Structure formats: C-alpha cells, structure tokens
Amino acid sequence: xxxxxxxxxxxxxxxxxxxxxxxxxxxxxxxxxxxxxxxxxxxxxxxxxxxxxxxxxxxxxxxxxxxxxxxxxxxxxxxxxxxxxxxxxxxxxxxxxxxxxxxxxxxxxxxxxxxxxxxxxxxxxxxxxxxxxxxxxxxxxxxxxxxxxxxxxxxxxxxxxxxxxxxxxxxxxxxxxxxxxxxxxxxxxxxxxxxxxxxxxxxxxxxxxxxxxxxxxxxxxxxxxxxxxxxxxxxxxxxxxxxxxxxxxxxxxxxxxxxxxxxxxxxxxxxxxxxxxxxxxxxxxxxxxxxxxxxxxxxxxxxxxxxxxxxxxxxxxxxxxxxxxxxxxxxxxxxxxxxxxxxxxxxxxxxxxxxxxxxxxxxxxxxxxxxxxxxxxxxxxxxxxxxxxxxxxxxxxx
Ligand code: PLP
Numbered sequence: 001x002x003x004x005x006x007x008x009x010x011x012x013x014x015x016x017x018x019x020x021x022x023x024x025x026x027x028x029x030x031x032x033x034x035x036x037x038x039x040x041x042x043x044x045x046x047x048x049x050x051x052x053x054x055x056x057x058x059x060x061x062x063x064x065x066x067x068x069x070x071x072x073x074x075x076x077x078x079x080x081x082x083x084x085x086x087x088x089x090x091x092x093x094x095x096x097x098x099x100x101x102x103x104x105x106x107x108x109x110x111x112x113x114x115x116x117x118x119x120x121x122x123x124x125x126x127x128x129x130x131x132x133x134x135x136x137x138x139x140x141x142x143x144x145x146x147x148x149x150x151x152x153x154x155x156x157x158x159x160x161x162x163x164x165x166x167x168x169x170x171x172x173x174x175x176x177x178x179x180x181x182x183x184x185x186x187x188x189x190x191x192x193x194x195x196x197x198x199x200x201x202x203x204x205x206x207x208x209x210x211x212x213x214x215x216x217x218x219x220x221x222x223x224x225x226x227x228x229x230x231x232x233x234x235x236x237x238x239x240x241x242x243x244x245x246x247x248x249x250x251x252x253x254x255x256x257x258x259x260x261x262x263x264x265x266x267x268x269x270x271x272x273x274x275x276x277x278x279x280x281x282x283x284x285x286x287x288x289x290x291x292x293x294x295x296x297x298x299x300x301x302x303x304x305x306x307x308x309x310x311x312x313x314x315x316x317x318x319x320x321x322x323x324x325x326x327x328x329x330x331x332x333x334x335x336x337x338x339x340x341x342x343x344x345x346x347x348x349x350x351x352x353x354x355x356x357x358x359x360x361x362x363x364x365x366x367x368x369x370x371x372x373x374x375x376x377x378x379x380x381x382x383x384x385x386x387x388x389x390x391x392x393x394x395x396x397x398x
Contacts, residue, residue, distance in 0.1 A: 007143045014133065016366035018349070020359035027354050037389040038360040039316065039377040042176070047173060047240045048289070048306065053385075055292035073281040076272060077104025077249065081291045085249060089292040090232065092187035101253050103271060104282050104290075106246040108206045112170075113138045115202060115231065115250070118270040119168060128159040128164035130177050130367035130374070132204065135170040139256065150370050156180055156328065161193035169193070172221075174207040176365045177376040178337040179329015181216050187223045192384040194229035199339040200256065200267070201226070206235040206248070209306050211332045218259035219251075227253035231267065231381050236333065240293050247282055247290040265288050269273075282379045288354070311332050319390030323398045330379065337364070338375040341397070349375050356396035359389045 020040060028036060062068035076082070082099040090097035095185030105111050113134050125139045137358045139146050147164055151157045157178035159171060162246075171190060173182040182190070194201050203220040211218055220230045235248035242248075256267040292298045317330035320338060330336040340349040346363030353359045353375075362378075379386065 005141065007141050010140050011137050012335075016362070019113050020360065022362055023350070023354065025181065027056075027358075030092070031358070034322070034358045034361060036354075036358045037392075039100040039386065040360045040361075041378055041380055041390050042237060043243050044241050044380050045311075045382060046241055046305055048245065049293070049298060049305065051292045051295060051298040052240060052245075052289040053151070053386060056285050056289040057065070058185070059288035063285065064388075070284040073284055073287070075276040075281055076100075077102065077278060077282060077286050078284065078291075079289045082249075084294040088299075090219065090221070090251075092181050093109075094217060095219055097219075097221060097251055097253070101251050101268060102249055103252065103275060103281070104247065104249045105235060105275075106282050106286075107242075107248040108204060108233045108250075109134055111205055111233050111248060111250045112204055113231075114274070115271070117274050117278075118258070118267060119200075123167035124165060125170045126164075126199075127164060128170065128172070129168075129365060129369060130371035132172055132176050135202075135204075135260045136197070147166055147213075150180065151180075153339070153371070156201070158186055159180060160186075161189055165197050166199055167197070168202060169290035170202045170204065172204040172206075173217075174210055174328075174333035175335070176203075176207065176333075177335055177362070177364065177371065178331065179213060179331075179335035180337075181213075181332045183252055184215065184217050184223070184372045187217055187220060187226075191220075191229060193227050194223060199229065203230050203232045204244055205232055207238055207333050208234060209239040209302070210334055213332055214312060218333055221251070221253070221396045228255040229257065236293060238292050240290075240298075241305065242286075244349070245286055245289060247286050294396045295387065298356075307381065309379045311384055312381065315383075315386050316377050316379060318390070319394055323394040325397070332378045336377040337375060340364075340373050346372055351391065357389070357392035359392055 080101045083103050086099045116138050124145050126147050127135050128151050149159045149162050149342045151159050157180040208218050218224045220232050231318050232251040236242040252268040252271050258267050313330040318335045322325045326339040327335050348363045350363045362376040364374030
C-alpha cells in the first residue's frame with residue numbers, strides 16, 4: 001500500500017459550511033412558510049458582463065476554424081491579456097509592472113495555494129487570524145511552521161508586523177473576512193518588516209476592485225521597495241463574476257530573488273518553471289473574456305456590477321448600525337464584519353439570526369480563533385433580498 005502525506009491528518013476539519021447547511025435545512029423543515037435569506041454566501045449572484053460574454057462567444061467561434069483555432073497556449077497566459085493587465089491594472093495607476101511579471105491563472109485560490117511550491121519547506125510562515133483558510137491549510141500540507149498574527153478589533157483588524165521573525169507573510173487587503181483594508185503607512189511598515197527579515201510578502205488583493213476610498217493602496221507595488229519583496233494575487237472572480245468561469249493572475253516582479261544553498265534565483269523564473277510543469281494554461285476562450293474587462297465598455301459594466309454590490313454593502317452596514325450593532329467593513333470590501341452583541345458566541349448569533357429573522361450569515365469562529373465573537377455578512381446577494389434581510393434584522397434586534 002502506498003503511503004499518504006501525513007500532513008493531511010493535521011488539517012483542521014472544516015465543518016463550517018456543512019454545519020451551516022445542516023442548521024438551515026433543519027430550520028426550513030420546521031418553518032416551511034418562512035423564506036430564508038442568505039447573507040452568508042461568498043459567491044457572486046449577478047451574471048457575467050455582456051462584453052465578456054461577447055468576447056467569449058467570438059473566441060468559441062475562432063476555435064471552430066482551422067485558421068483561428070488555438071491549441072495549447074502559453075503557460076504564463078496570452079500576451080493580449082498580460083498586456084491589458086499591465087496597462088489597465090498597473091501602469092494606468094502609475095505602477096510599473098511589465099507584462100512578463102504577470103502570470104495568468106485559473107484564479108487566486110490555486111495561485112495562493114500553489115505558490116508555496118517554490119519555497120523551501122523550512123521557511124517560517126506568518127499568517128493572520130481571522131484568515132482565508134487556504135493560506136494555513138496549504139502550509140500545513142507542506143509541513144511548514146505557521147505562526148499566527150492576531151488581528152484585533154482595537155487595530156481595526158489590521159495585521160501589524162510581529163516581533164517574531166518570519167520568512168513568508170500572507171496579507172489580504174481588502175480582507176476576507178473582516179472587510180478591513182491596509183493603509184499606505186501600514187503597508188510601508190510591512191515592506192520594512194520584509195526587508196529587515198529578508199521575508200516575502202504574499203499579498204492577496206482578490207477584492208481590490210471594491211476599494212472605494214481615496215488613498216487606500218490598490219496594490220502592494222504602490223509601496224517603494226515592494227518589488228523586491230512581494231508577490232501579488234488578483235482575481236476576476238468577484239470583480240467580474242468569474243467565480244465559475246475561472247480566471248485570475250499573480251504578479252511576480254523580476255526583482256524578487258530567493259535564495260538556497262548560497263545561490264540565488266529569481267522567483268519569477270521559478271514560478272514559470274512551476275507553471276510549465278504543473279499547469280497547461282487558462283483556456284483561450286476565458287482569457288479573451290477576461291481581456292474584455294479592460295475595454296471601455298467592459299470597464300463600465302464591471303463598475304456597474306461592483307457598484308451594485310457596494311450598494312448592498314451600504315444597506316447592510318447602515319442597517320446594522322441603525323439596529324444598534326457594531327460593525328466594520330463594507331466600505332472598501334464586500335464583507336461586513338459584525339460584532340456579536342450581548343457577549344454571544346458567533347454560533348449563538350447564527351442561531352438567533354436564523355430563528356428571529358430567517359437570515360443566514362457566517363460565524364466568525366470559522367475563520368480562526370480571533371474570529372470568535374464576530375460574524376460575517378456578504379453583499380453578493382440580490383438587492384431585494386439584502387434590503388429584506390436587513391429590515392428583518394432591524395425589526396428583530398432593534
Ligand atoms: N482570496 C481570497 C481572500 C478569497 O476570499 C477568495 C475567494 O473567496 C479567493 C482568493 C479565491 O478566488 P478565486 O475565485 O480567484 O480562486
């Protein structure tokens with residue numbers, strides 16, 4: 001019998017969404033007349049922008065003709081998309097990221113999960129709590145030492161550079177689940193930490209498009225010196241409804257060097273080697289759809305899409321505040337992070353919301369120890385459902 005990777009036995013079982021499902025099913029069975037509204041979903045609900053669809057339809061047609069048919073594409077993505085990203089997401093904002101520093105992928109989950117492959121096993125990894133669980137689980141699978149950076153309410157849930165040494169740090173801004181964002185001075189402190197510790201920052205900016213306030217960095221590469229100590233991840237999932245379509249990218253600057261056994265190697269080259277070995281590229285059709293996001297019409301549609309989720313976030317945030325809850329997020333992120341009232345645990349609040357308002361959210365305990373006492377609501381539902389859910393919460397808790 002072959003041996004399995006024992007590190008998998010060290011993963012904490014995630015019962016979060018299964019438990020939510022069970023409790024919601026039991027409630028529905030007992031209350032068949034009640035309409036349950038979920039503000040717990042992390043998936044988008046609005047269809048793809050028409051510009052993206054048209055581009056994908058055209059690409060499908062190209063696949064049907066010998067002259068325009070495409071087989072295997074470049075591992076790192078087609079030039080038309082990498083150029084559009086370099087120009088549209090970086091150069092237009094004054095950030096100098098070249099096309100050959102961009103690697104197109106099938107989304108940020110795979111990228112943030114797989115990037116560990118280019119790092120040695122004995123690196124010390126720092127991870128925030130509360131957290132998007134992929135960062136922890138993939139490092140447990142790789143048997144790395146993981147140290148936790150607690151993100152506390154008094155700091156607006158921003159992770160502060162720790163007093164301990166780490167070789168790799170995962171940061172997520174705008175943050176899932178807390179909805180917080182890192183300011184420029186906070187990111188500067190992280191880049192200074194990375195320089196001092198010769199560490200690499202893995203910067204997950206999957207929700208970058210939700211930033212609405214001026215002065216908040218959209219990219220870690222807005223910070224001087226970050227190009228030699230950071231990798232950035234982005235996704236079209238929440239930006240343009242690509243959760244099922246699958247496309248994202250990561251940026252690995254050519255200045256970022258890693259070391260082993262007295263030798264140095266560019267992280268960019270190591271990742272290209274990784275992708276060419278383990279990945280055969282994102283589908284041409286999907287990349288055409290993603291490139292359409294960067295056209296004037298695509299931009300307009302994406303802005304409308306994001307604005308509609310932002311409006312939901314505003315409704316939730318203002319409704320909760322009016323109902324006497326304390327909450328953060330929802331301004332630069334699609335997530336609202338709510339403090340459980342009256343000392344309730346996050347699962348107790350889950351039950352109260354379900355029983356009193358027929359509304360479903362996500363208990364903070366599911367995102368790590370520091371998430372206990374908090375609760376995540378999302379703005380990805382329909383507008384009518386969001387308004388109705390908030391009304392019910394106000395009526396039940398005010
Ligand atoms: N990073 C964060 C912080 C997320 O919340 C998610 C999805 O929920 C992802 C990455 C994954 O995004 P993708 O759909 O691009 O894989």
